Amino acid sequence: MEFVANIVVTLKPSVLDPQGVTVKEALHSMDYHAVEDVRMGKFMELTIKADSEQQALDQAHEVCKRLLVNPVIETYTLNIKAQTGGAV
Amino acid sequence: MLRFGVVVFPGSNCDHDCFYAVQQFISEDVEFIWHKSHEIHDFDCIILPGGFSYGDYLRTGAIARFSPVIEQVQKFAESGKLVIGICNGFQILLECGLLPGAMLRNTSLRFICKYVNLKTVNEKTPFTSSIARDQVLNIPVAHGEGNYYIDPEGLADLKRNNQIVFQYCDEQGNVNDAANPNGSVENIAGICNKAGNVLGMMPHPERCCDPRLGSSDGLTIFQSIMKSLTVSQ
Numbered sequence: 056m057e058f059v060a061n062i063v064v065t066l067k068p069s070v071l072d073p074q075g076v077t078v079k080e081a082l083h084s085m086d087y088h089a090v091e092d093v094r095m096g097k098f099m100e101l102t103i104k105a106d107s108e109q110q111a112l113d114q115a116h117e118v119c120k121r122l123l124v125n126p127v128i129e130t131y132t133l134n135i136k137a138q139t140g141g142a143v
Numbered sequence: 144m145l146r147f148g149v150v151v152f153p154g155s156n157c158d159h160d161c162f163y164a165v166q167q168f169i170s171e172d173v174e175f176i177w178h179k180s181h182e183i184h185d186f187d188c189i190i191l192p193g194g195f196s197y198g199d200y201l202r203t204g205a206i207a208r209f210s211p212v213i214e215q216v217q218k219f220a221e222s223g224k225l226v227i228g229i230c231n232g233f234q235i236l237l238e239c240g241l242l243p244g245a246m247l248r249n250t251s252l253r254f255i256c257k258y259v260n261l262k263t264v265n266e267k268t269p270f271t272s273s274i275a276r277d278q279v280l281n282i283p284v285a286h287g288e289g290n291y292y293i294d295p296e297g298l299a300d301l302k303r304n305n306q307i308v309f310q311y312c313d314e315q316g317n318v319n320d321a322a323n324p325n326g327s328v329e330n331i332a333g334i335c336n337k338a339g340n341v342l343g344m345m346p347h348p349e350r351c352c353d354p355r356l357g358s359s360d361g362l363t364i365f366q367s368i369m370k371s372l373t374v375s376q
Contacts, residue, residue, distance in 0.1 A: 066247075069294070070292060071247070073251075073326070122206075123201070
């Protein structure tokens with residue numbers, strides 16, 4: 056079976072995000088003062104072949120920890136679902 | 144004769160500068176090491192040069208860190224031999240865990256390419272043995288992600304173990320916010336590991352070894368390496 060893992064990587068809340076600050080300031084200069092904070096991040100979509108959702112989830116967490124995320128500065132969220140529509 | 148190795152990753156672009164600096168001024172025995180190498184033998188010092196390994200994709204140094212040669216570099220470092228990572232080389236050393244911390248985008252969001260002043264705060268490493276304590280070096284930086292980050296506990300560790308080697312400063316050697324080009328914690332420009340045989344620095348000493356290029360302050364670092372290795376042999 057194929058599963059799709061959606062991964063969002065952001066800087067930890069304790070780490071200053073220079074891009075987020077700059078975008079926030081741009082929004083404020085456009086008079087969107089209701090926007091209180093902006094955090095930038097990365098979105099990654101992985102297609103994983105696995106026997107079960109649990110196995111795909113374990114695999115996704117493993118690659119996050121080994122390569123996709125640097126735990127010194129980053130944190131991530133992960134959602135996984137079975138690929139629909141069938142393989143071509 | 145001392146033998147130097149310069150590792151070449153896809154996207155390295157300071158490899159030839161390092162090679163030239165070593166060959167012209169330090170030792171004619173210098174060799175390129177392709178990043179797919181599974182063996183590195185008989186070197187006295189390995190240099191991880193600057194550049195944009197793997198296009199800086201994902202994070203700077205994150206993919207190069209899994210090149211086969213890195214496992215060899217880790218073993219080399221664990222055996223007490225000298226490893227110096229410059230700019231992207233420093234970023235790779237952080238990603239592979241030979242040095243603590245991580246790099247963030249410069250606070251200005253700009254790529255910064257200019258001469259900066261560095262205060263030598265640890266003159267006891269093999270990389271600074273020919274430099275006086277607090278000596279100010281004028282060496283160029285060229286990076287978009289040189290904003291060194293480490294959490295407060297990690298910073299306390301660095302200080303306790305005297306691992307901070309270079310700090311950005313003004314011409315007089317004052318370490319202050321105005322002299323910090325990229326937002327680095329405590330103006331950190333270079334650190335070493337606890338044992339002192341692995342150095343990472345963002346500025347490029349290889350770019351200022353030849354006095355014809357405006358400064359030869361970078362040479363003091365290579366001369367220190369040579370001095371330390373000659374003494375230990």
